[in-house]
Amino acid sequence: MSSLLEQLIEAFRVLPGVGQKTAQRMAYHVLERERDGGRRLASALSEAVERVGHCTRCRDFSETEVCATCASAARDAHQLCAVESPADRLAIEQATGYRGLYFVLQGRLSPLDGIGPREIGLDRLAERLQEGEVQELIIATNPTVEGEATAHYLAQLARQHGVKPSRLAHGVPLGGELEYVDRGTLSHAFGSRSEMA
Numbered sequence: 001m002s003s004l005l006e007q008l009i010e011a012f013r014v015l016p017g018v019g020q021k022t023a024q025r026m027a028y029h030v031l032e033r034e035r036d037g038g039r040r041l042a043s044a045l046s047e048a049v050e051r052v053g054h055c056t057r058c059r060d061f062s063e064t065e066v067c068a069t070c071a072s073a074a075r076d077a078h079q080l081c082a083v084e085s086p087a088d089r090l091a092i093e094q095a096t097g098y099r100g101l102y103f104v105l106q107g108r109l110s111p112l113d114g115i116g117p118r119e120i121g122l123d124r125l126a127e128r129l130q131e132g133e134v135q136e137l138i139i140a141t142n143p144t145v146e147g148e149a150t151a152h153y154l155a156q157l158a159r160q161h162g163v164k165p166s167r168l169a170h171g172v173p174l175g176g177e178l179e180y181v182d183r184g185t186l187s188h189a190f191g192s193r194s195e196m197a
Contacts, residue, residue: 005031057128059104059121061086069102076100080128081138082154084108084147092140100138103128108141108150120150122157129161139167143188 005027012023030038054060055067062068069075079100083089089102105120117123128134137158141147155165171189172181181189 054106058102059106059124060089060102074099077133078135079138080134080136081140082125083140084142084150088140088142098138105141105150108144108146109153110146117153122153125154126157126161129158129163134163136164136166139165143170 008027008030009020009023012018012026013020018026030041051063052061053063055062055070056065057070058067060067060069076099079098080103081089081092081098081100082103082105083092084105084107086104086106089104092098092102103121103125105122107115107120109115109117109120129137137154139151139154141150141154151167155167158165169192171185171192172178178186
């Protein structure tokens with residue numbers, strides 16, 4: 001196998017979930033059938049890696065210092081939604097009518113992995129909360145052990161700055177049947193039940 005082909009296969013392996021065989025299939029496909037697509041991919045990837053950085057306000061991906069969401073006067077600056085990743089922000093934006101602002105943690109607390117408050121930007125979040133404009137911090141971390149620990153830390157941080165913390169609801173999915181819901185989800189849903197209006 002040529003050195004360039006080996007390098008191409010290894011380059012594809014940086015993508016999540018792509019092992020040796022999949023990377024090999026991708027490399028062969030690009031070289032056999034999609035050379036123009038490969039050139040477009042290489043150009044877009046190179047340009048994105050060079051030009052896409054992080055918004056100074058919310059830490060989401062942005063080509064400018066302040067992203068379009070943070071710069072928009074139409075957004076409600078009193079609500080701030082903390083999410084773990086840009087993908088989580090996009091999911092909320094596409095699935096809900098939320099019109100507030102975001103803070104992208106770019107991870108979650110994980111002391112065993114050396115990820116503490118500073119690594120996920122909580123010093124910058126504290127500065128944001130201290131400005132006094134935010135009235136509610138909506139905590140939208142994932143319901144994992146690390147996500148829950150991060151949520152508790154965020155709630156304490158919000159209270160320290162006089163901001164009301166709220167947490168996304170977790171539990172039985174809409175359209176789901178109780179007999180098919182896993183035990184952990186059902187237990188959490190049962191324990192966090194609320195009064196019906």
